[in-house]
Amino acid sequence: MTVAPTEAAAVASDGVEYTPAPLDRSATFYVAGHRGLVGSAIVRRLSAAGFTSVVGRASADLDLKDRDATFAFFAETKPRYVVLAAAKVGGIMANNTYPVDFLSDNIRIQTNVIDAALATDVERLLFLGSSCIYPKFAPQPIPEDSLLTGHLEPTNDAYAIAKIAGILHIQAARRQYGKAWISAMPTNLYGPNDNFSPQGSHVLPALIRRYDEAARSGTTSVTNWGTGSPRREFLHADDMADACLYLLEHYDGPSQVNVGTGTDVTIKEIAETIASVTGFGGETEWDTTKPDGTPQKLLDVSYLASLGWTAQISLQEGLRRTYEWYLENVEALRS
Structure with missing residues (x-):
């Protein structure tokens, strides 16, 4: 106990x-x-x-x-x-x-x-x-x-x-x-030093990589798992x-x-913030056939x-620092 x-x-x-x-x-x-x-x-x-x-x-x-x-x-x-x-x-x-x-x-x-x-x-x-x-x-x-x-x-x-x-x-x-x-x-x-791999990462580094790559390639839409409604700290x-x-x-x-x-914030809110930080200007779609996980x-x-x-x-300051680190290390992370 x-x-x-x-x-x-x-x-x-x-x-x-x-x-x-x-x-x-x-x-x-x-x-x-x-x-x-x-x-x-x-x-x-x-x-x-x-x-x-x-x-x-x-x-x-x-x-x-x-x-x-x-x-x-x-x-x-x-x-x-x-x-x-x-x-x-x-x-x-x-x-x-x-x-x-x-x-x-x-x-x-x-x-x-x-x-x-x-x-x-x-x-x-x-x-x-x-x-x-x-x-x-x-x-x-x-x-x-x-x-x-x-x-x-x-x-x-x-x-x-x-x-x-x-x-x-x-x-x-x-x-x-x-x-x-x-x-x-x-x-x-x-x-x-977070894990930014597409298969093994947690939600925030996964979103940073996804939106950054979409912004670099000119992709017009990004698809995320779930509904975006779960709240996370x-x-x-x-x-x-x-x-x-x-x-x-x-x-x-x-x-x-x-x-x-x-x-805490919703996954949708954090995705919107990361899209802004990375300069992605396209649409975000949500694959609701995939699990949301714990609601809050x-x-x-x-x-x-x-x-x-x-x-x-703060979350804004932390995201800025993390994205700067990601940009400095992105080539090594891709290997």
Whole structure:
């Protein structure tokens, strides 16, 4: 059972009151998934905050699905702090098409990293989940205690189950070993180093690529999945990275903590904004034979706000930054 954050905000698993403090900037800090959307933002944030020993490994050098290799890496590196941002991720089509991959790969990655962190006595670990862990028809905005109270969205239930398992793994480590480890649940993220592939990307980067390519080619219409009516909340990855460091230094409790902006827009609205940003002047059509997914997914971020953190990057500013990064990297993204 998930404990509401207000019930155990600063009490460690052994019942001793624990007040998080600033992390040692000279200690080894491992960011699993350091080249991804969230991981790369966390590396930038840690560097800006003065951390001098941030480590990461590309998947070609360390396959976190390989248990022996993961344990060997932890034994050699001995990180004091860990952010677990490594995951197999994708949009609605990828999740719906390859549920076994999303379930199996993510459970193996999480289990190996968390178990290796236990074996090497990592002091602080933050596990990153996803807002898809919450029931499809959870109350809006979604509070942390909605977890495990209803049916999941079928198009990404396998990925959601893997992330729920990660949350419970963190809670189990707190109960059994007294670890001051935590979980954070971000809303829909976007920004530099996102996945812009046509098949595997989430909605916002997919729309950026689709509208940009249409504008470049002179295409007169763009077709998007669904009706455009679902509402989604979007958080820039740099804001998420800032929230991760803030939570590590200000929160210790068993409940996952929601991270978002507290506001949402329809998919149609975000598509119109991206069309404008990319200079696309044609028509947008909607393929209503394709699934919409969850009708609304807005996180209740009141608890995080009570801890003293709120998002700073507006959606307009974040989209501008992201599109600029996309234009600078578009040729490499096409390969």
